[in-house]
Amino acid sequence: MNLAADGGAWSRRHAILAGLTTAILLAGCAAPQRNTVPGEAFWSGRLALIVESDPPQSYSASFDLRGSPDAGELQLNTPLGNTLARVLWQPGSAELHQGERVTRRQNLDELTTEFGGTALPVAALFAWLQGQAREADGWQADLSRQPEGRVNAHRRQPLPAAELRIVFEP
Numbered sequence: 814m815n816l817a818a819d820g821g822a823w824s825r826r827h828a829i830l831a832g833l834t835t836a837i838l839l840a841g842c843a844a845p846q847r848n849t850v851p852g853e854a855f856w857s858g859r860l861a862l863i864v865e866s867d868p869p870q871s872y873s874a875s876f877d878l879r880g881s882p883d884a885g886e887l888q889l890n891t892p893l894g895n896t897l898a899r900v901l902w903q904p905g906s907a908e909l910h911q912g913e914r915v916t917r918r919q920n921l922d923e924l925t926t927e928f929g930g931t932a933l934p935v936a937a938l939f940a941w942l943q944g945q946a947r948e949a950d951g952w953q954a955d956l957s958r959q960p961e962g963r964v965n966a967h968r969r970q971p972l973p974a975a976e977l978r979i980v981f982e983p
Contacts, residue, residue, distance in 0.1 A: 856879075857981060876888065906919070931973060942981065952967070
């Protein structure tokens with residue numbers, strides 16, 4: 814019996830087992846996939862918003878977005894999967910949940926202006942994610958890389974200027 818050969822095989826088996834265990838543990842730490850309702854729009858990825866205010870503001874997070882411009886949910890998470898904020902909206906109501914704190918406004922434009930310093934073009938955002946060009950007051954979207962899961966949009970007017978970068982699973 815060749816112990817060196819058996820020891821090598823044993824080491825490889827343990828290395829494979831260790832690798833599988835690590836992958837399972839990492840998968841267990843990942844945020845669970847949410848179930849979507851058939852026909853419901855859903856996107857997941859990362860976003861960054863830079864607002865050229867005084868002082869400049871920048872936000873980045875992973876996100877899950879579902880619904881439509883009329884009613885939906887946006888969840889923002891840290892890289893480790895902890896929830897930073899959850900935004901829910903429907904006609905006549907928009908809510909920002911940050912832990913135990915809830916901020917309510919009459920619409921999503923008011924809420925996003927308060928949170929990010931500028932109103933985000935939510936209706937246009939849903940179209941952009943689908944690769945459809947859509948006008949939004951002051952915003953210009955670059956959809957050239959949308960098939961790759963990348964959308965960039967800039968707003969120059971009204972001030973403050975802003976840039977929104979999105980990377981998602983197409």
